[in-house]
Amino acid sequence: MQNDAMLTQLGYLPNDALIDQLEKIKNNTAGYEKIQKHIMDLHDALKPDGSFVAMSNSNDCFKIKVEAVSPEMAEMAHEKIHHFSEKFKVTVNQLANKDTYYIVGFNN
Secondary structure, X not given: OOHHXXXXXXXOXXXXXXHHHHHHHHHXXXXXXHHHHHHHHHHHHHHHHOOEEEEOOOOOOEXXXXXXOOHHHHHHHXXXXXXXXXXXXXXXXXXXXXXXXXXXXXXX
């Protein structure tokens, strides 16, 4: 998937700074090419729960934000994230006491 298309699908308006940031994330994410499509699928799957995948502003990685409007929807979002992680062998790290995860990369 091209950088512009990925940024657009994540809800960004592509520009040089965002493309550079995406390149840093791609280079910093282990096995990125194996999980890129699955990251986008997760983003689409989380939308109904009020959650999403975005580029982190503080780290060179993707983050997953659970911003569900109800505890039930939040639980569904967390289940989708865990399923994504297990099924596609993707390491995700949840921030302590937060509904935010970082996508570290493909885990052989």
